[in-house]
Amino acid sequence: MTKQKDVAVELKSKVYDKVNSCIQCGYCLPACPTYKSMETESASPRGRINLVKMAAEGKIDITEDLKKPIDLCLGCRACEVACPVDVPYGSILEDAKEMIKKKEDENKKKPDMKDWLLNSFFTNSKFLRLSSNLFYLYQETGLQKMTRKVKLPEKILGNIGKMEKALPNMPSHKYRIKKGQLYKAKTPDTKLTVSLFLGCINDSLLYKINYYSLELLRLAGCDVYIPKNQGCCGALHAHQGYMDTAKQLASDNVNAFKAHDVQYIVTNAGGCGAILKEYDHFLVDKTDADSKSKVETFTSKIKDIAEVLYELDTLTFLKNINKVVTYQPSCHLKNVQKVDEIPEKLIMGIPGVNYVELPDKDSCCASGGVYNVVNYEESMKILSDKFQGVNYVQPDIIVTSNPGCLLQMSHGVNEFSNSKQTQSIHLVELLAEACNLEI
Template identity: 40%
Template sequence: MTTVKEQQVIQEQFKERMNQDELLNCMRCGFCLPTCPTYIESGLKEAHSPRGRIALMKAVVDGIIEPDEEVERSLELCLGCRACEPVCPSGVKYGHLLEEARDIINQNKKHSLPVKMVRNAVLNGLFPHQNRMQMVTGLLGFYQRSGMQTLTRKTGMMKLFPDHLATMEKVLPQVPTMKKMKNRPEFLEALGPQTKRVAFFKGCLMDTMFLESNDATMKLLQLAGCEIVIPPDQACCGALHGHSGEKDAGKELAKRNIQAFEDLEVDFIITNAGGCGAFLIDYDHLLKDDPDWKERAKAFVSKIKDISEILYELDFHKKNHLELPEQVITYQDSCHLRNVMKTASAPRALLQAIKGIEYREMKDADRCCGSAGIYNIVESEMSMQILDYKMIQTKATLATTVVTANPGCLLQMKLGIEREGLTDKMRGVHIVDLLLEAVGQEK
């Protein structure tokens, strides 16, 4: 609960920092309403729509309302999926407004000691330090391989946790060993004639818990004729910080990444996680007020490209024989990959090029699955409502394989498959792992 003094400070910060031109750009037309999962799932409550949240922000700026718990709750419940942006006739950058508002509130309110400790441990003590990410993942690996996981499940200890967390434990990937996580490449040659020289943004979770998908990504790039540089001093993208009201920490991580990549003389910087890519491609906005970094940020952003885009542009699907055993495949968009990076057709084209499969488009494939970073943990009730709808559409395709392009989406869809009791009929897979499977390199 914010005090009166805190509310006054927050209100002043809203007046000083919020982009009033952007707030005024919203015409209140309502085109965003059908695209907003929280508006739909909340029973069409205006305060839980993009239009409604912008109205609340502007009301705080104008001094009409105070930034009380209801305003904060409305902003907290937003997924940040940014599905409202592509349909907005005025081109309102809602995501930028949301991040600024959350940062102002977070930086000017007192968190309880437990919340403060958890935020500090995760956002400052863990994600910015890859060696610590490896250590935590290593502990998870020990839990999986030592027999502790089997024992925990047999004794029913997971019943002590909320249902969605207990189910999530079941769908976590088998994580790599510490040796594999430590022994990472810094340079890979193209396989065949070289077409491009690229750098690879390996990420934090992607290069630990989802390391096999990173390896698949690099193998696909090599097969596409790309020489790959993987700078060892790159850092977490900062998305979790930016979305959680820790904008300054996000800026510091952005600077570390720009510095790590800017002298490599590469054609592109490749990402394979929609959430990371969307934050990376926004570095120019994040650092727009920093005279020492804004041009460097623009140069960095100009090279960001998703793995599916470069594979499609290099005709990977035409130059390589892609085939899989007979199966029905559907695709679940990563919100940030589609809405921010504007990548939707390339992954579909790659999947449809695979022989032996039937591709079926899912209804509302572009609607958020409810993962949204750590949203499915901190807002589990709304997240599960959104996931339930997504699983209705998934089952309607009769798909046996659900493809995603973001680690959070992948875990969320696997969670949905587990909750529906479909693990023997359906699987969730990252697009790079499926493409490598289709090209036969797993053999």
């Protein structure tokens, strides 16, 4: 049996029952951003499922025929919400990516840059901290302003360099949360005891979001544990087919958080929360009752910070935000975690806010983890359409609930907005301002 057939057989064992549950009805088509953008069947969930089925049957080549359509999928999972028969598209997508990677690895002589980034960089807190320190110096020394004036990032890095302008200013590292700490509630009595998941990007680059998340939880009446050995959630790895690494990261996080008896494990990134909530889908050993119980206990505690703050309803707003505000939902927060209207309700509860709903708000912004880096042109087509709605609303602030969405919408302001004064910020940043929390 050839290696191609070996991979096809393994793919079939993983996905065949799942792909055959698709009845090819087409309800997913209007919900799919890449189908609307590319207008081809292979860019639709239905079309991709059919291609995965053909690859599993050995009728098409996994890398030559399946890889491109799968890579062009955003993984937003809006199709799952639209599906009348609950086809597990997210699981099919990750299985396909894992087999594509396995097939590519057979022909790879040595690890490439992508392997290093996913297996060594995002999994290594020392590398992340060093990068954070270097970027902070890049901003503080004025070097960033100089390079932007001559458009050096774009000249060196091309499209990736264009997105450098979307990166926010980093505050002092004293606002970076220390792991292994317990932070007590700032209220007379404790309402909840929770843990806070810091992630990798938020912990190294957007740690202002983590800081505000922690302070808002404490103001709301939470004692907050920060487990010491927590790390990257593994979402980037799972979405790129690096399932062995994703499983190891998942196992490490489950073990890191089990030491603390808390009601909730709080997240502030839609993508992180989604995979944390689904660790049991790929981590549970069905033959080990203790392992199953441990993982399922972990996943049952995952809550987005918007859910926790809305449930407690104890924040005191001290400042009016007299601005036009709109909200771009995180696909994984809405479609996977099923957190829909709560962020908007929190926004509308802030004094002075003029909330205007974004037209076609539920469509993906096309950040998609690293999608906007590896598929820049396709990502920009979708983002450009998204900003037709933004320009109609003319907001002062675009609120997001995921770091990738935040950076993507900031890039959209730079590229497509009628007003370059529009801000793209995380929900916790807006709530923190209203609570008079400042850095």
